[in-house]
Amino acid sequence: MQCSAPSLRMFKSSKVCTVLIDLSGTLHIEDYAIPGAVNALNRLRRKVNVKFVTNTTKESRRVLHERLHSLGFDIEKSEIFTSLSAARSYVDTHKIRPLLMLEKEAMEDFEGVGTSDPNAVVIGLAPSCFNYSKMNEAFRMLLDGSTLIGIHKARYLKKKDGLYLGPGPFVHALEYATGTQAVVLGKPEKAFFLEALQEFSCPPDQAVMIGDDVIDDVGGAQKCGMLGILVQTGKYRSKDESKIQPAPHLTCPDFPASVDYIIDNLL
Amino acid sequence: MATPMVAGWLKFAKEIEGIVLDIAGVLYDSGDGDGVPIPGSIEAVNRLKASGVPVRFCTNATETTRVNLVAKLNRIGFSLEPNEVFPPAPAVCQILKERGLRPHLLVADDCKPDLAGVEQHDPTCVVIGDAAHGFTYDSMNKAFQALMQMEKPLLISMGQGKYYLETDGLKLDCGPFMKALEYACSLEAEIVGKPSKTFFDAVLKDIGISSDKALMIGDDVVSDVGGAQACGMRALLVRTGKYRPTDEKHPTVTPDGVVDNLQQAVELFLSCRDK
CATH class of the missing domain: 3.40.50.1000 (HAD superfamily/HAD-like)
Structure with missing residues (x-):
């Protein structure tokens, strides 16, 4: 499969200095690394800053880091920026005491956060919290003025045995009940991408996002001024690239191909 | 007692030929067991029925069957018939x-x-x-x-x-x-269910009146009041049940009147008709 040629007008005048990389579906699929991805990442690292960005509401950075490490990727825990990290940072910045509607595995990223007398509701994908009592508790807090924070707002996710509701519908239910709008933190929110770039002081027009989700990865990144590269692995389905306007800067077979393209054309 | 809001709706009280009441938050507050009647509501319903004005009960209650809902309300002191109740x-x-x-x-x-x-x-x-x-x-x-x-x-x-x-x-x-x-x-x-027009229409058809002759009384500013008004009915908001003060400044719905409770609504309504 060939890379589809990007239109010339979309080439950048300034050189790329940072590349944000999605994890699941882009570097690996469950317990398998995408062939050639480990070496491709090492090649890319020598040229630019990298950061790994992912929408997760149930896996802490430690868990993600251990998985990637076991697949052979040379990645530091501090290089992983997730929607949970964004939520943690939001909670710290705004001095919020959250009611955390999260599963145990995700709680690790909120160690040390004060949760007594809460003034915000933080929602991730937490099946054990999506019951009537807990939803009512959150609802009453929101009516009393607490802030609603959605770690991300995905409608559903695909597991091996079918489709399952994501956190989005439950965030939406509370928005409707209280007539308020949630602060949403993960991809495709602009603030998420900008925060990921912050450490490198890298303006968005010198950054690239590589991912398999045309809307959350590529569309979101391009809306905040980055270049988006869509890889045809993971959740990619035929013609996904036509779902956004403007189209992805580049659609290519896999992560190694995207690295070759960046090194050859954008540096 | 009559605030300007109340006085306004009394102007059309004489045109009303049928009353549609919401149940939860107007007749009673639900909860563990059978719930609790809202003070004055049992007498208000009885007086209304005795006055000869047709009364129907229009509810979105789906926690139980129609028959059980009526039995529950009657256990706490109301006298309703299943065929008057529309869930x-x-x-x-x-x-x-x-x-x-x-x-x-x-x-x-x-x-x-x-x-x-x-x-x-x-x-x-x-x-x-x-x-x-x-x-x-x-x-x-x-x-x-x-x-x-x-x-x-x-x-x-x-x-x-x-x-x-x-x-x-x-x-x-x-x-x-x-x-x-x-x-x-x-x-x-x-x-x-409320606020759908077909749902209100079925109740009006049962009474046998057109919407402009009907008055809805409810505690939900959008579903009861807004819904009834969209069907051409008049509608009062009660300050009981789920009512919150901000409901009186709702951006899209303005009730024809706001009353403290069903008892006050019925008292004012009947006294005005007697004149």
């Missing part, structure tokens, strides 16, 4: 039969008898009601998966209320859970 479930049952639909039910177990007699295998729609503690990730997921498997996903919702008041506080109604499924499946639910 959504019997209306949904009729729709399912007419259209040959097979439902996947996400409703309270106690409501299911009102939906009995309809085929449920290989569902062609999801019917959602106030399932209360029946709303879990698992039950929501099953409804979601059922919708995603349908050729043309159809969600029928018994009302779309946001919340209601029980004796121990505000509780989420079925609306938020309906919205969750709408969002997940990118669809729009079909509403049976």
